[in-house]
Amino acid sequence: MFAAAAGLLITAVTAHPATASICPPALGQPDAITYVVPDVQAARQQVERGTGAVFTSLQRTVTLTVSGQRTAQPVMLTASVYDPPQGPALELVQVSSPGSGAWSGDGRGHVALSYSVADVRRYASELRRAGLRQIATGEDIAIWRGAGGVTIRLDEHLPAAAPPVTSAAPINLGAPVSIALYPCDPAALTAQLTRALSLSWRSTDTYQLPWTLADGSAVSPSSTSTTSQTGLPYVTVANASSHGFPGEDICGIDYLPSYLVYAASDVTAANAQLAGAGLQFIGTVPALITLHIGAGRVPIQVVHTSFAPQS
Incomplete structure (x- = not known):
């Protein structure tokens, strides 16, 4: 569940200022599970009817520098977000070109473990030491790829919780466990x-x-x-x-x-x-x-x- 304060989940850092940048808070369980899809409306409709989730539509433009490219380019993220009272948010995202360089749009179900953080740069050293490589970065977002294609997304502006809406589906499965x-x-x-x-x-x-x-x-x-x-x-x-x-x-x-x-x-x-x-x-x-x-x-x-x- 995302925190509503200022639209962000901010993890408190209790370390001394001299060591805070060295020891960022552990990422742990993802705040959201993100699937990149070619058609967000089609995916949303089926998931809503199938699971009882009720999504909120959001749009956002981020400026990304994709690994192997020298210049940053704007990328439109068209998202549908289900943020239940308990458990992780579920995010379906349609990524405009050239976003495919970071999140593939090849038609397969590409998943990312998404984390709301105060500063995406603080985790760079930790993730590199763990063997991940950064495949795209922006002012407030970073996308990392690791073993077997696992994708870790760090974001300073994951969406805040939307007001709860009653599902029209007979069975509401709630949040993914x-x-x-x-x-x-x-x-x-x-x-x-x-x-x-x-x-x-x-x-x-x-x-x-x-x-x-x-x-x-x-x-x-x-x-x-x-x-x-x-x-x-x-x-x-x-x-x-x-x-x-x-x-x-x-x-x-x-x-x-x-x-x-x-x-x-x-x-x-x-x-x-x-x-x-x-x-x-x-x-x-x-x-x-x-x-x-x-x-x-x-x-x-x-x-x-x-x-x-x-x-």
């Missing part, structure tokens, strides 16, 4: 997120669940994952081989598949609502998990409340 990431190298990503964000992790879980896919076929891949100790949102890193189902995107050097994870007491009803909203059905473990991908490749996973990460 977790962001699940499926890199080609889970160990490398987990290690980097530990260094960059100061996340700590629970013990590894292994599952072999009976999936029914959209074509009716049955598969039972082995899934190994680890989840951050704290939320919201929890951050889960899982082996990419546990997915790769028909209709899903595949991990690569600079592409990180993901799922927004919601919890529901009735997964079957949530599955029906997502399908009715027009999202593409990927697969299900009946009554336990369901997977859908919406417009702009926004991926949504609903799990039974008993299967969701708990504090």
Whole structure:
């Protein structure tokens, strides 16, 4: 949840002024989960109908210098933001050219872990030491890329909370409880997120669940994952081989598949609502998990409340 004061979430710094620039506050859990989409209105419509979220429309122009370019250029961010009373904000962003140099507009669901900070420059040394590279920077925004294509966005002007609006959807799934990431190298990503964000992790879980896919076929891949100790949102890193189902995107050097994870007491009803909203059905473990991908490749996973990460 974003703080409303001055439209920013400002993390208090209690360190002595002489050391404040050396030891910035740990980033920890993201303040927002951001998906870059080619058509923000199409993505918003499906997510609203499928999850019960109610978005606020925002526009903003930032001046970005993209890595490899010498001159800064204005980039229009057309966003729809859902900022629930509890949990992370969800942001769908359409990025104008030349923003594709920083946030790809290739049609896949590109996710960024977004953080509201007082000064984007204070984290540069920490993130470089963790092995990330800066791919775009502006006066009040910086975008970093790391292992397996993970994207970290630091922003001094993330949007403030909008007044709550009642959802028209029968089921309101609320805020995502977790962001699940499926890199080609889970160990490398987990290690980097530990260094960059100061996340700590629970013990590894292994599952072999009976999936029914959209074509009716049955598969039972082995899934190994680890989840951050704290939320919201929890951050889960899982082996990419546990997915790769028909209709899903595949991990690569600079592409990180993901799922927004919601919890529901009735997964079957949530599955029906997502399908009715027009999202593409990927697969299900009946009554336990369901997977859908919406417009702009926004991926949504609903799990039974008993299967969701708990504090």
